[in-house]
Amino acid sequence: MKNQSSVLLAEDDELLATLIKHRLEKGGYQVILNRDGKEVKEHLNMSIPDIIICDIMMPYFSGMELIDFVRNELNSNVPIIIISSAGNEENVLNAFELGANDFLSKPISPSELLVRVAKELNKTKRAD
């Protein structure tokens, strides 16, 4: 394994989630897959990953709420990459205002995602 950075992937679309997970794992990341917002919250309360990749539209807990939870309740600066099919300006701006680090509109290229994840992790490493 090149590195052992943990990635929390929150995506309700099973097929896409599997695909991304596979790609990230292939890229050398440890991927924790969560299907809905509730699971994500539970997991975050236990441990905070190196990076979070989440969809905006999820059951129980939306991507926006998740950002707010991480930034305001957990007070964590963990990088968050948002994936959304609703890539309109309002959503993008809202996500960035709340504290998202990156935004990807569907359809996504898994390879591109991999690059973005690496970039964000590098940033945090540099900051540390």
Added chain:
Amino acid sequence: MIVEFLFYEENVSIAEDTNYAHLKSEIRNLLNNPFNRKVLIDVLMDLRKDLSGNTLNNLFELFQSLGLHHDSYKKLESWKWQTVSKGILELTQLHVEDSYVFIAKFINDKRSTIRKQAEIAIITLKNEGVNYFLDTTTYRISEWQQLKILEVLKNKTNYLPPSFNQWLLSKNKDVVLFSLRLMKVYNQTDGNKALIELLKHKNAQIKFAAINCISEFHVVSAIETLKLVFWNSSVDIKIATLDAIASLGSSAEIEFFKSVGVKESNFNVKSKALSCINVISPMSVLPTSGVQSVDKFKIPNDIDNETLTEINIDVIEHTTPQNEDIVTINESQSDTAKTALKKQTNIDKSSIQEELISEIQEELVSEDVHLNQDHINENVELPLETKPFAADIDSDIEGFSIDFLPLVFTDEKTVKSEKYIPNKNISDSKQIELSELELIFEEVSSEEIKVENVNEILIDEIDVAFIPIVIPSQEEINSKQNQENVKPLNPLNIDVIYSEIIIDIKKENKKPAEPPKIKAQQKTLRKKKKTAPKVPTSIQDITMKNIKNIECNAVEVDYDRKVTEEIDNDVFDSDLSLEIPRELTTIEWILAENEAQSEMKHKIKTILNQQDKASFKLPKPNILSENSISTMVLLNDIEALGDEREIPLLKNLLLDEKEPILREQIEYLLIKISKTEVLKREPIKPDTVVYSVFEEYFGRLDIQSKLILLDEISAVGDEKEIPFLRRVVESSKAKVHLKAQKCLEQLIARLLKEKEQINTEILKSKSVITAKTEIKISKENSPKISEKPFSIFEIDFDITRDN
């Protein structure tokens, strides 16, 4: 497994490569099952939405390498439109370029969904798809479809659009329109000549699109054609054409716009033409509607009219050529034309004056500029009527009725010089606008007005026809003539001589409409003179009777003025010195009139009452007994509802009834019923068509319901249903035919059974009756048993002794 395939890279380790080969064989085994193939296609289709980039290309390759596209080809062969559509969608979404040829066949498919899907597919699959589509399509291309195709084209990478002007020659109107749209999108200016030619197209949509393209590409050479085409176009096209000319043209086109403004009848086109003039040369046409006249504005007193007119002249000299044109027309036209043009010039004048006032005020306030009298050139011919407003009004007032206006006196001079004469020169009057009048009002106090002989003026104008004519005596007239000063009359001091006049009522009744004859009246007057010397000398002596007589006399006089004149001459000039009331005051006249009227009314009432008693007697009520009333009700019912069956009853009633009214009614009914045609109708024959209640309902049902209903008919129907079922049997539908036949048989069988049952019951009942009757008869025939109780002692026997 799919993910492994998607992210497979060639430069991997041997272990991974062997794993990949193993997976491939595994998946091929799985794909032998058609269900698995279907699931895999769906998964790939689903993944395709969320993926992009290299992974997506891998997905496309996977789809073809697994041979799943063959499944999609198979779908194209289906006769179901939805399957074909799904096949086309799969091949398009998963980019199977080889399918282009197969899909292109559906470009002119009669099923619109397939056709539209194919259009999108071939444009998506290959760049030359648009060319093929525009070449071959014969159907119309909807606006939505055009937008979708445009979206596909925009998303295409490395796409070089063809020259779309080649499709401007297409026979398909929509292809031409779409080509024009594409030309506009890709800014293809190489088809200007074709665009100019399309301006002459008979189709308005194409014309409109061509005009839009010409405006967009700024094809100046099209102006002449646009002008030519303009006159033979619809309103919308005309407006678009004017817009295009305005955007392309120069000041040379102003004349064209002016001619459009004059010749065009449509308001929108006219106003567009005017706005186009402003587009070419801004502010050459100024707004006129809603612009107020300067006359209405309050001007400060220190600015006199002369100053205004001076500036008017200056400004008008410097006005636009348009205004000059109008002015020259105004000067050269005849008087009648002048009045027609006045409105227009007034509008111009008002707008100019408005500007002037604002300018003057600014100048006076800020710079305190004194306008020099030298500026006024007296020899200058004024293009507009630049006289002071008051003078304008004077000239206008001459021919205009201003009776309704209040008399306002500005000063003594004007009052004297301009004496108002009502209705002056009405015949020569010109029609002028009220708004054009300029009036200067001043408040007038009561002290300032010295009105003389107002009473005279008033009396001249008052209509006194309603006042009864009072005939003065000759002496009175003479004395009046002699007296210069007329003293006011005191009604109490008047000596009135009354004479009683008896009206001959008989004569009046005979000829009430005729006015009284003077001779006859003279006679009566003479008679009265002899018999009635009693005449009241003062007002206290006047009795109501006298007043009545006076009234009668006055009424007679009022009939006709000629008559009164004759009376004047004849009666008063006669040698009989008859004393007739000479003067009566108004109060006396009113009193007398009221009294006479009430008396006359009373008389009329009494006469009418007498007549009523004599001739208009109401019929006495004919009270019937209760029995008769019920009979009457019965007869009414029979009249309304009865038929020939009521004849015997009516006959019986006629025999019993004694009341003449009822007898009359019964006789009338008997005649009526026996003569009524309706009741003479023949009874319904059994051969006539029998209506089945199911028939109407049956026609509306579907086959299944019909079959159910037929079962019901066989179960509950009666004889009426037989002819209906026979008609149903003739039905073309096999199911219904068979069912109806079966039902008919069942129904007939059931009805026969029922009849048999009824018959047996009847027979049974008959046999019971016969048995009973037999018993009865036998009983009647059998010897009668003695009614007395049997007694042993009645046995007739003899007791004997046997030894």
